[in-house]
Amino acid sequence: MTYEHFNDDLRDTKFPLNHGSGAMPAVGFGTLFRDLSVTTQAVKDALEAGFRHFDCAERYRNEEQVGVAFKEMLDAGKVRREDLFVTTKLWNTNHRPERVAPAFEASCRRLQVDYIDCYLIHTPFAFQPGDNQDPRDEEGHVIYDDGVTLIETWRALERLVDEGRCKSIGLSDITLEKLREIVEVARIKPAVVQVEAHPYLPEWELLEFCKEHGIIVLAFAPLGHGMEPNVLEEPVITQIAQRVQKTPAQVALAWSVQRGVAFLTTSATPSHIRENFDISTLPQRAMVEIQEDITTRIRFNSVVETGVPGFIPRKK
Template structure:
C-alpha cells in the first residue's frame, strides 16, 4: 500500500476570509518564474494537478500568460471560475489613489477575468509613479514617492471592494508594526497578509496577530526558495520526512497548513507540482519538533526593508 493511499483532507483546507463570503485555498501556486515562457504550461499543469489558488502580480510581467492558461482550462469545461481563487498585486509605482483602479483593471484584462478574489498591495513602499516599474536615479538608487501614504493607497483598495469587482484586499511584504497601523485605521480590514515564511522564518508573532484579527497569513518561499542554508536539508525536516515516508518539501508544506498558514509554491516541473500538492497531516510530535528543535532563523528576501523584490531580477 503506497503512502498516497492515506490521502487526507489537509490539501483541501480552505481559510475563511474576514470580509465577503470567500475562502482561500490554503494550498496555492505562485506564478513568479524567471523564464516567463514556462508560465502558461506550468499554470495548466497546476490546475490539472488540483491547485485552485493562483497568486499573480503586475510586477511578474506574465499575467497574460496566466490568464491564457486559466481561460483555456475553464473553456474546456473541467473547472468553473468560482472554483479558482485568483490573487494579484498592485505594484509600487501605482500607489497613488488615482492609479489604483486603472492598475486593477489592467490586471483583470490581462488575466481575462471580471473579478479578482484578492488584491494585495505588493509592498508598503511607494515608488515614483510611471511606466518604469523599477525607477532609479543616476546612482542606481530607487526613487521613492513621498507624495502618498500607505493608508491613502489602502483607501483606494477599499473603494474597489465597494465597487464589487474585488472580493478581498490585503497586504504583502509588510512588517507586523506597519500591519498594526493599517488594521487600526482600516474601514475594511486586510483579509490576507503575504510574507516570506518557512521553518527558518516562522513569523509566530505575526501569525498570532493575524489570527486575532481573522487575517489569513499567506507564505511565499515556504521551502526557503532553494537558498543557503537549505530548509529542505535541515536534519529535523529530513528526519521527519524519512519517518513518515514523505519528501522534505511535503513535510514543510504540511507544517505550514497545519499551523494555519496558507502557502504558495512554484514549479514548472509536473512531478514537483504534484509533489507539492500531495501533503497530509503531520503527527503532533512532528509539529512540535519543527517548532522547538529548529533554531536557525533567516530571511532570504530583503524586500521588506526596501520594497525591491529579492527574487525578481532587475531588468537590465
C-alpha cells in the same frame, strides 16, 4: 503511497476570509518565473494537479500568459471560475489613489477575469509613479514617492471592494509594525498578509496577531527558495520525512497548513507541481519538533526593508 493518504483532506483546507463569504485554499501556486515562457504550461499543469489558488502580480509581467491558461482550462470545462481563487497585486509605482483602479482593471484584462478574489498591495513602499516599474536615479538608487501614504492607497483598495470587482484586499511584504498601523485605521480590514515564511522564519508573532484579527497569513518561499542554509536539508525535517514517508518539501508544506498558514509554491516541473500538492497531515510530535528543535533563523528576501523584491544569495 499508502491508502490512508487518500482520505487525508489537508490539501483541501480552506481558510475563511474575514470580509465577504469566500475562503482561500491553503495550498497555492505562485506564478513568478525566471523564464516567462513557461508560465502558461506551468499554470495548466498546476490546475491539472489540483491547485485552485493562484498568486499573480503585475510586477511579474506574465499575467497575460496566466490568463491564457485560465481561459483554456475554463473553456474546456476542466475548472469553474467559482472554484478558482485568483490573487494579484498592485505594484509600487501605482500607489497613488488615482492609479489604483486603472492598474486593477489592467490586471483583470490580462488575466481574462471579471473579478479578483484578492488584491494585495505588493509592498508598503511607493515608487515614483509611471510606466517604469523600477525607477532609479543616476546613482542607481530607487526613486520613492513621498506624495502618497500607505493608508491612502489602502482607501483606494477599499473602494474596489465597495464596487464588487474585488472580493478581498490585503498586504504583502509588510512588517508586523506597519500592519498594526493599517489594521487600526482600516475601514475594511486586510483579509490576507503575504510574507516570507518557512521553518527558518516562522513569523509566530505576526501569525498570532493575524489570527486575533482573522487575517490569513500567506507564505511565500515556504521551502526557503532553495537558498543556503537549505530548509529541505534541515535534519529535523529530513528525519520527519523519513518517518512519515513523505519528501522534505511535503513535510515543510504540511507544517505550514497545519499551523494555519496558507502557502505558495512555484515550479515549472510537473512532478514537483504534483509533489507540492500532495501533502498529508503530520503527527503532532512532528509539529512540536519543527517548532522547538529548529533554531536556525534567517530571512532570504530583503523586500520588507526596501520594497525591492530579491533573494539575497548567501555563501555557506
